Amino acid sequence: MTLENTKSPAVAQSMVCGTVVEPGVFTLETRDLPDHAPEGWALIDIQAVGICGTDYHILEGKHPFLNYPRVIGHELSGRIAESTGSWTAGQLVVVNPYLSCNACRACTRGKPNCCSNIEVLGVHRDGGLCSRIAVPQQNLYPATGLTELQAAMVEFLAIGAHAVRRANLTAEDRVLVTGAGPIGIGTALFARLSGAEVHLMDMSRARLDQATAKFGFENTHLAGTDILSGPLQDGFDVIFDATGNAAAIEAGFPLLAHGSRYVLVSVVKETISFSDPEFHKRETQIIGSRNATREDFETVMSAIREDRIDTGALCTLTLQLEELPNKFSELAKDREGLIKAIVTL
Incomplete structure (x- = not known):
């Protein structure tokens, strides 16, 4: 399993992304920084990304629903890059990574978590292990009372x-x-x-x-x-x-x-x-039981705010994005004592 660190020096209007190029090959690559979002979407400056079993499976070539290369990362906390709609620049948000079509039978019956046309960030389309990402506004939840690290743990708890x-x-x-x-x-x-x-x-x-x-x-x-x-x-x-x-x-x-x-x-x-x-x-x-809905995200955020969930015990380690190429393979191989690793950007 080969891990590469090809990070380029940051320049204006560019960003670094954590990409699994093919099974066994993870690299940091430079891409253009998104500067606009489609109607009804918002630009999010990513703050923290939880690494989960899905990401390890992608690295190991074990994920059944994925095409390479893929920017990974779906356990995301971020800040609104530009004010839009009811969202204010700098506001901390939790990202729901399950992008639903809003038109299929499941969606119209209140089950967007099992949308027949679902796209999951970091799986079906590029994820959030990068500086900035565009996300539908309906997939954003205010992370009021949470830290950036806590907000990155909401999705897996949901x-x-x-x-x-x-x-x-x-x-x-x-x-x-x-x-x-x-x-x-x-x-x-x-x-x-x-x-x-x-x-x-x-x-x-x-x-x-x-x-x-x-x-x-x-x-x-x-x-x-x-x-x-x-x-x-x-x-x-x-x-x-x-x-x-x-x-x-x-x-x-x-x-x-x-x-x-x-x-x-x-x-x-x-x-x-x-x-x-x-x-x-x-x-x-x-x-x-597939994915989660807004109700579940809100249940988790409420439990964290009320100290009914010990997020400090859940977070095993934090590391910066630049450290991940040298750590990812090691984390994937030895997960016995690992609950949650979180990458900060």
Whole structure:
């Protein structure tokens, strides 16, 4: 895997972008600085960008919906570059990276997160790991009361908040979150805020110990161990999968209680199979959870402002854009102790 640093000296009207040219090749390239936005859009000066599993998968050539080269970055905080509409120059905003068409059946029924023509920044079109980007104004939310780093963490937390909302959790539910990476931790945090009893499962004891030490999750289980005994013998009312692993998803079905819900937060390319008699006798609901909506972003921002989410514990490290070519491959290879790395611009 080759990482290149080809950053050119900054000049007027130019900017540096973090681009995956092809699998294994990440470079900093110079592009023209956008100086205008289409009608209804706004120019955003990016302040911070969270690096997530999607970005690592793009680097590793594992993303199924991407054409190279691609400027990555979809967990974005920024400031309004020029006053427009109701937005004021310098105002800090959170960017919703899911660009919807507003015309398909999903959009007209209030589900823009699963728009049939969706374009995700950093995936279907160039993202925000650069100095400036143009974004539809409907995809901007005021980051009132948040710092630039906190605003860059809203999107990945909104994934978990959306999944929890899809599950209609109550305080009576016993919940298992499989996968203790960033998305799993975010899901577990919002499941706990719902009042549910939350358990975590992962293949890594180090990740589970980190979840206990940083966030107070005491009910942790190593994947592959028999946990259906004692008080857990009846299984879990709700399971959230955040593993991104087909075998792990299939292994979750026997852990479901009767009358349960299985929420698939992660997506895999493989076909998932399960026993239909076991599925039916449990009257299980299988729920897909994709992206997030304005409501979920607002839920996350409110939780951060009210100190119900410890963003300091979530942010493992920060680095400047110029450091990323020498760090990206290392971060991608060893993520066991990493929750969230944030690039500042």
